[in-house]
Amino acid sequence: MSQRYNIPRGTYDILPQDSYKRQYLMDTFRRISSLYNYREIVTPIFESADLFERSVGDTSDIVQKEMYVFEDRKQRKFALRPEGTASVVRSYVENGMQTAGGVARLSYMGPMFRYDRPQKGRYRQFYQYGLEAIGSSHPYVDAEVIALAVRYLTELGLKDFRLEINSVGGPASAEAYNNALKKYYAPHVDDLCGDCRVRLEKNPRRLLDCKVASCKVYAKDAPIMLDYLDEEALNHFEAVKKYLDILGVEYTVNPRIVRGLDYYTDTAFEILDDSLGAQNALLGGGRYNGLVEQIGGKDSPGIGFAGGFERLELSMEKNGLSFGEEPHPEVFLVAVGEKAEDKAISVCRQLRAMGCVTDFDIEKGSFKSQMKAANKSGASIAILIGESEMENNTLTIKDMRQGTQETISADTLKCLRSHIVNLREQS
RNA sequence: GUGGCUGUAGCUCAGCUGGCAGAGCACAGGAUUGUGGCUCCUGUGGUCGUGGGUUCAAGUCCCAUCAGCCACCCCA
Numbered sequence: 001m002s003q004r005y006n007i008p009r010g011t012y013d014i015l016p017q018d019s020y021k022r023q024y025l026m027d028t029f030r031r032i033s034s035l036y037n038y039r040e041i042v043t044p045i046f047e048s049a050d051l052f053e054r055s056v057g058d059t060s061d062i063v064q065k066e067m068y069v070f071e072d073r074k075q076r077k078f079a080l081r082p083e084g085t086a087s088v089v090r091s092y093v094e095n096g097m098q099t100a101g102g103v104a105r106l107s108y109m110g111p112m113f114r115y116d117r118p119q120k121g122r123y124r125q126f127y128q129y130g131l132e133a134i135g136s137s138h139p140y141v142d143a144e145v146i147a148l149a150v151r152y153l154t155e156l157g158l159k160d161f162r163l164e165i166n167s168v169g170g171p172a173s174a175e176a177y178n179n180a181l182k183k184y185y186a187p188h189v190d191d192l193c194g195d196c197r198v199r200l201e202k203n204p205r206r207l208l209d210c211k212v213a214s215c216k217v218y219a220k221d222a223p224i225m226l227d228y229l230d231e232e233a234l235n236h237f238e239a240v241k242k243y244l245d246i247l248g249v250e251y252t253v254n255p256r257i258v259r260g261l262d263y264y265t266d267t268a269f270e271i272l273d274d275s276l277g278a279q280n281a282l283l284g285g286g287r288y289n290g291l292v293e294q295i296g297g298k299d300s301p302g303i304g305f306a307g308g309f310e311r312l313e314l315s316m317e318k319n320g321l322s323f324g325e326e327p328h329p330e331v332f333l334v335a336v337g338e339k340a341e342d343k344a345i346s347v348c349r350q351l352r353a354m355g356c357v358t359d360f361d362i363e364k365g366s367f368k369s370q371m372k373a374a375n376k377s378g379a380s381i382a383i384l385i386g387e388s389e390m391e392n393n394t395l396t397i398k399d400m401r402q403g404t405q406e407t408i409s410a411d412t413l414k415c416l417r418s419h420i421v422n423l424r425e426q427s
Numbered sequence: 428g429u430g431g432c433u434g435u436a437g438c439u440c441a442g443c444u445g446g447c448a449g450a451g452c453a454c455a456g457g458a459u460u461g462u463g464g465c466u467c468c469u470g471u472g473g474u475c476g477u478g479g480g481u482u483c484a485a486g487u488c489c490c491a492u493c494a495g496c497c498a499c500c501c502c503a
Contacts, residue, residue, distance in 0.1 A: 006476095009494070061501055065428080083503085112503075117428075119497065128503060195500095260502060270502095281502060308503030336461070367461050375463035386461050400463070 010116070010124030021323040022127075025156070025309050026109055029129045032152045036144065038107040038131050043087040045111060049079035055086040055291055057262025059202045066114040080113035083261065084130045084306055085288070086295070092134055093297030103141065107131040109309075121279035121311045130285075130306030134292065137301035139236050142267045142287060143243030149271060149283055149305050150249055156312065157321040158273075161282055163250065165269040166257035167237040168205070169229045171290065174265070177228035178204045188218055205258050224255045236266055263288040267303065273315050282315065283307030328378030331420065332400075333360035334370040335385040343385050343410070347395065354417055375400065381420060 007013060014022055030040065049069050056062050068080035081087055088106055091097075097104045109129045116122060131148070133141050146163065153161060168174065181204040189197060192207075196215050199206045208219050229237065244251055251269075259268050268286035276282075285305025292300040316323065331351055335344035344360055351358040359377055364370045367386065374382040384396040389410070397419050398405035408419065 006494075066501075114502080116501065117499095118495080122502075126503060130503095278498065278500095279502070283503070306503065311503060334462080366456095368459085368463080369456085371461095371463040373463085382463080384462075388461080396462095398462075403463090405462085 008124070010118040010122075012123065017326075020325075020327055021313060022309060024323040025312055026129070028155055029107070029109065029152060032148065032155055033107040033131055036105065036148050038105040041088055041091060041106045041108050042110070043084075043091050043108070044081075045113075046078045046080050047087055047090065049077045051086050051090055051295070052079050052082060055089070055261075055263050055295060056083065057203070059199075060260055060262055062114065062260060066116050068113045068115055082114050083112055084108050084110070084128055085132060085261075085263070085291070085304055088132050088304075089134070089288075089291055089295050089297070089302065092132075092300075093292060093295055098135065098292075098298055098300055101135075103133050103135040105131070105133050119279065120277050121308070121314055123310060127309040128306045129309060130304060132302055132304035134302035135300050137236075137287075137289060139239035139267075140243045142236075142240045142303050143247055143249070145285070145303050145305060146244060146251075146269055147247045147249050149285070149307070153271065153282065153312075156316060158312075158315055158319065160275060160319070161271050161273045161315075162252065163269060163271050164254040164257055165240070165244075165251050165267065166225065166254055167229060167233055167240075167266050168225055168258070168264055168268050168286070169233040170265050173225075173229045173233045174205075176230070177223065177225050180223040180228055181205065181207065184223055185218065191215075191218070203262065206260075208256055208258050226253075226255050233266060240267055259284060259286055263291040263294070265289045269305070271307070273311070275318055276311060276314055279311065282311050326378075327357075329357045329359040330379060331356055331358045331381045331383060332374035332377050332379035333358065333383050333385070334367065334374055335360070336367050336370070337387060337390065339390050340385040340387075343390065344383075347383060347385070347410075347416075351416075351420075354420075356420055 033040075049067070052067060053063050058064070062082045067082050069077065070079075071077055088108060092104060092106070107129070108131065110127065111125050112128050113125055115124060118124060131145070133145055146165070150163060169177065182200060185192070185200055185204070185207060189200065191214050192200070193215055196207050205225075207215065208222060226237075241251075241253075254270075257268050257270055259270075264286040266287040266289065268284075270284040271282045272280050273282050274280055283305055284307070285303070287301065287303040289301040290299075292298070292302060333344045333348055335341045341362060345362075348358050348360045359379065361370065361373045364373050371382070380400055382398040382400055384398060384405070386396075389395055389407070392407075393410045394407045395410050395416065396405055396407045397416075408416065
C-alpha cells in the first residue's frame with residue numbers, strides 16, 4: 001500500500017453530509033448583509049506580509065507568533081491572511097473606491113490562517129464572515145454595523161450571547177491613556193512578566209488583559225480608558241450608545257475590551273457566548289479611523305467586524321438550532337434489466353431538465369437493493385421500471401412516505417411532471 | 428510556545444495483574460424468484476497512530492514521536 005496522508009494539524013474537512021450547514025450560515029450572512037446594502041468583495045488569501053505587519057501591528061501576537069509567512073520563487077515575502085480587514089482596505093485603496101463617494105459597504109467570507117495550538121473553536125485554517133463600512137465616522141454607522149451583527153446571530157436563532165462595547169479613543173486619547181498606564185505601571189516593572197515589560201514600552205494597553213497572576217493584580221486598579229477619552233471620543237461613544245438604544249440593541253459597557261489588532265480606534269465591541277468554553281468570542285470588531293491612510297490611501301474612517309463560522313456552528317448545535325433542511329433527491333429511479341436501465345437514463349435526464357433533483361444508482365443490481373438505496377437517499381418519490389413497465393410502456397410511481405404507488409403512461413411527460421409536483425406538495 | 432487527558436474496524440467504544448484482536452452502529456448478501464423502512468440470519472472490514480526498547484511472548488509495560496481533545500496563551 002502506498003503512503004497514507006493526514007490532514008494538516010489544525011485544519012478540517014467539511015464533509016458532504018455537513019456542508020449544507022456551512023452553506024446555510026453563508027447564505028444567511030449574505031441575505032442579512034445585503035439587506036443593509038452590503039456587497040461582497042473577494043480578495044486573495046495571501047498578501048504581502050508587510051500589509052499585515054503595518055495594519056494589524058508588528059507588536060501584535062498575530063503578526064509576531066501566528067502568521068504564516070513564506071517567500072515565493074522570487075523571494076517576495078507573503079503571508080497567508082490572518083484576518084480580513086487589511087485586505088479589504090488594501091483593495092479599497094488600490095481600486096480607488098473613495099472616489100465613488102459615500103460609504104463603501106463591503107462584506108466578505110473565506111478562510112483565514114493563524115499558526116496556533118488547536119483547541120475547541122480554534123483552528124489554524126478557520127473561516128470568517130465579516131464586513132467593513134468605509135467612508136464615514138458618523139456614530140450611527142457604528143451602531144448600524146453592530147446591529148447588523150446582532151441581527152445575523154438572531155436570524156440564526158441564537159439568543160444566549162451578549163454584546164460588550166468599549167471605546168479605545170482616538171490617537172490623542174490613546175496617547176494620554178498610554179502615558180497614564182506607563183506612569184501607573186512604572187513602579188511595578190520588576191513584578192511584571194517578560195511579555196508585559198515589552199508591552200509597557202510598545203503597547204501598554206495590552207497589559208490590561210495579561211493573564212499572568214502577578215500582572216493581573218495591577219490590572220485591577222489600573223487607569224481606565226474611558227476616563228482618558230478626549231471630548232470628541234467621549235461624544236462619539238455616547239452617540240453610539242444612543243443609536244444602539246434607538247435601534248433596540250442591548251449591550252453592556254466593558255472598559256477592559258482591548259482588541260488584539262493595533263488598528264482600532266474609538267468603538268470596540270465583542271459578542272460573546274459563554275457556553276463555548278475558553279474560545280468564547282463569537283465575533284469582534286471596531287472602528288479603525290487611521291487604517292486607510294496608514295495603508296496608503298486618503299484618510300478615511302472605517303468600521304467593521306468579523307466572526308468565525310466554526311464557533312457559530314458550535315453554538316447553534318449546542319442550542320439544537322436548525323441549519324435548514326438537509327438536502328436529498330426528490331426522485332430516485334429504480335430499474336432492472338438492461339432495457340429498463342436505458343429507459344431510466346432517459347427519464348432521469350428529462351426529470352433533471354425539469355429541475356427535479358434526481359438520482360439513479362446504476363451500480364446496484366437487484367430490485368431490492370435499489371429500493372434500499374432509494375429509501376436511504378431520502379427521496380420522497382421512487383420511479384420503478386421493470387419488465388412489465390417495459391412491456392406496457394409505463395412507469396410506476398411510488399410515494400416512499402405513504403407506500404402507495406400507481407402506474408402511468410411513459411409517454412406523457414406532462415403527466416409525470418404533474419405527478420411529481422402533486423406529490424411534492426403533499427409532502 | 429507550556430501543561431493535563433486520549434489514540435484499537437468507516438463511526439462509537441470494550442479488551443483485567445502481558446498469553447489466538449472483540450461488540451454495537453454502518454456497509455454487503457440473504458430470509459421474501461418485481462418493492463424500501465421493522466425484525467432475524469450471514470458476511471466483508473484491523474500495519475491496535477508511528478518508531479524504538481523490555482520480554483519466550485506487547486493492543487497491554489517503558490521511551491520517543493505524531494495527532495486529537497481540554498486548559499494556559501491568543502482570539503474568530
